Amino acid sequence: xxxxxxxxxxxxxxxxxxxxxxxxxxxxxxxxxxxxxxxxxxxxxxxxxxxxxxxxxxxxxxxxxxxxxxxxxxxxxxxxxxxxxxxxxxxxxxxxxxxxxxxxxxxxxxxxxxxxxxxxxxxxxxxxxxxxxxxxxxxxxxxxxxxxxxxxxxxxxxxxxxxxxxxxxxxxxxxxxxxxxxxxxxxxxxxxxxxxxxxxxxxxxxxxxxxxxxxxxxxxxxxxxxxxxxxxxxxxxxxxxxxxxxxxxxxxxxxxxxxxxxxx
Amino acid sequence: xxxxxxxxxxxxxxxxxxxxxxxxxxxxxxxxxxxxxxxxxxxxxxxxxxxxxxxxxxxxxxxxxxxxxxxxxxxxxxxxxxxxxxxxxxxxxxxxxxxxxxxxxxxxxxxxxxxxxxxxxxxxxxxxxxxxxxxxxxxxxxxxxxxxxxxxxxxxxxxxxxxxxxxxxxxxxxxxxxxxxxxxxxxxxxxxxxxxxxxxxxxxxxxxxxxxxxxxxxxxxxxxxxxxxxxxxxxxxxxxxxxxxxxxxxx
Numbered sequence: 470x471x472x473x474x475x476x477x478x479x480x481x482x483x484x485x486x487x488x489x490x491x492x493x494x495x496x497x498x499x500x501x502x503x504x505x506x507x508x509x510x511x512x513x514x515x516x517x518x519x520x521x522x523x524x525x526x527x528x529x530x531x532x533x534x535x536x537x538x539x540x541x542x543x544x545x546x547x548x549x550x551x552x553x554x555x556x557x558x559x560x561x562x563x564x565x566x567x568x569x570x571x572x573x574x575x576x577x578x579x580x581x582x583x584x585x586x587x588x589x590x591x592x593x594x595x596x597x598x599x600x601x602x603x604x605x606x607x608x609x610x611x612x613x614x615x616x617x618x619x620x621x622x623x624x625x626x627x628x629x630x631x632x633x634x635x636x637x638x639x640x641x642x643x644x645x646x647x648x649x650x651x652x653x654x655x656x657x658x659x660x661x662x663x664x665x666x667x668x669x670x671x672x673x674x675x676x677x678x679x680x681x682x683x684x685x686x687x688x689x690x691x692x693x694x695x696x697x698x699x700x701x702x703x704x705x706x707x708x709x710x711x712x713x714x715x716x717x718x719x720x721x722x723x724x725x726x727x728x729x730x731x732x733x
Numbered sequence: 734x735x736x737x738x739x740x741x742x743x744x745x746x747x748x749x750x751x752x753x754x755x756x757x758x759x760x761x762x763x764x765x766x767x768x769x770x771x772x773x774x775x776x777x778x779x780x781x782x783x784x785x786x787x788x789x790x791x792x793x794x795x796x797x798x799x800x801x802x803x804x805x806x807x808x809x810x811x812x813x814x815x816x817x818x819x820x821x822x823x824x825x826x827x828x829x830x831x832x833x834x835x836x837x838x839x840x841x842x843x844x845x846x847x848x849x850x851x852x853x854x855x856x857x858x859x860x861x862x863x864x865x866x867x868x869x870x871x872x873x874x875x876x877x878x879x880x881x882x883x884x885x886x887x888x889x890x891x892x893x894x895x896x897x898x899x900x901x902x903x904x905x906x907x908x909x910x911x912x913x914x915x916x917x918x919x920x921x922x923x924x925x926x927x928x929x930x931x932x933x934x935x936x937x938x939x940x941x942x943x944x945x946x947x948x949x950x951x952x953x954x955x956x957x958x959x960x961x962x963x964x965x966x967x968x969x970x971x972x973x974x975x976x977x978x979x980x981x982x983x984x
Contacts, residue, residue, distance in 0.1 A: 605821035610810040
């Protein structure tokens with residue numbers, strides 16, 4: 470008698486998904502606890518965090534500046550196209566500054582780093598997991614958190630906001646430069662527009678976003694790396710998962726922070 | 734003394750250990766034999782607390798390993814050297830830094846002169862040239878990596894040494910070198926050792942006692958002579974497969 474085809478059980482499937490999600494939440498919470506425990510060993514994580522900070526900062530500076538420069542230029546050119554004859558030119562200054570500082574600077578930097586740094590962290594830690602290097606650390610009585618997690622997260626929390634500052638400055642500068650090339654706009658017009666609706670909180674908001682994005686860019690890939698299994702295929706899966714999850718979380722945080730901090 | 738009582742472990746639907754009883758007396762070297770994928774490494778990881786059992790107890794020096802607090806487990810791990818199957822060396826560190834990580838005493842670890850001296854001594858003990866300490870794992874052969882792994886395990890002067898397949902993937906000459914090294918270290922350091930292996934010939938050369946793990950249970954524990962005299966089908970099957978082309982010492 471042929472085996473009867475297994476029937477799809479909706480309740481069982483939902484139960485499995487819920488349990489899987491709860492397991493992730495539990496493991497992620499444990500990783501966060503380990504992070505705070507690991508902070509107690511600065512002698513171990515500070516030198517490593519310096520190396521990581523250098524890698525994130527110097528290694529990512531060129532691509533971050535390149536993308537933000539193009540974002541600033543395109544924003545200015547599109548603003549000029551849309552407002553031509555409808556609004557005064559100084560509005561271009563307002564739009565470029567606000568778009569870059571409030572949104573494009575931090576979000577584009579976050580997404581670039583999710584790919585560049587997130588993929589690297591997940592692959593590095595994942596490879597260490599499948600080659601038993603993390604087990605080796607534990608067997609030596611050493612904390613994987615203070616050796617691997619804390620340096621990466623701290624470096625990210627420090628360097629991502631720094632990169633966002635650079636991205637904001639270059640984005641606005643490039644928008645200004647581009648606007649002047651193709652529009653009858655003076656420096657005074659652009660400066661006036663940039664300052665007209667600018668509030669000091671805008672810069673803080675950009676940095677607050679950068680700080681939260683840094684958490685997503687570092688914690689999620691490290692989590693994926695620590696929970697890697699099944700060899701090279703598992704490392705590949707963790708790396709892809711880390712980039713996708715960190716990117717999605719950045720977009721979710723972007724919406725959430727706008728709702729929390731910008732709603733009047 | 735290491736004592737596992739009724740240890741059970743499953744991963745998902747797969748039962749790996751199913752009521753394992755296993756004892757290693759102080760100063761003894763026990764080889765844990767068994768075909769690949771029978772849970773030998775899983776059993777070894779229970780001893781150092783890298784894996785917790787679903788059931789049963791793992792006792793090392795009277796301490797119930799799965800129930801130890803974080804700091805107690807760390808202190809216990811300082812007294813156990815673990816040699817991983819492929820060395821598990823840290824790619825980003827050179828041999829000196831890798832081996833130095835095995836120094837558990839913080840003051841000694843921070844003392845660079847002591848560290849250099851201790852690392853060089855252990856590197857010599859595992860028959861590697863002192864210049865090796867400047868090399869990175871990627872520049873070493875498989876056999877050298879295993880020996881560096883052993884050096885890292887012994888630099889902290891442990892009471893216990895756990896070897897996970899120390900000769901797997903090596904040619905017979907290098908496997909013999911590692912076996913001799915294990916024997917020499919056990920004699921010189923006076924440690925209690927457990928060696929996981931599926932190489933019966935190597936186990937007979939090195940171990941005081943043997944244990945065979947099969948289908949999640951210890952099928953037999955005993956001396957070489959007891960193993961050779963056994964008429965258990967599982968024991969005979971496992972021994973005969975490996976002995977067809979091997980020479981037995983004193984057997």
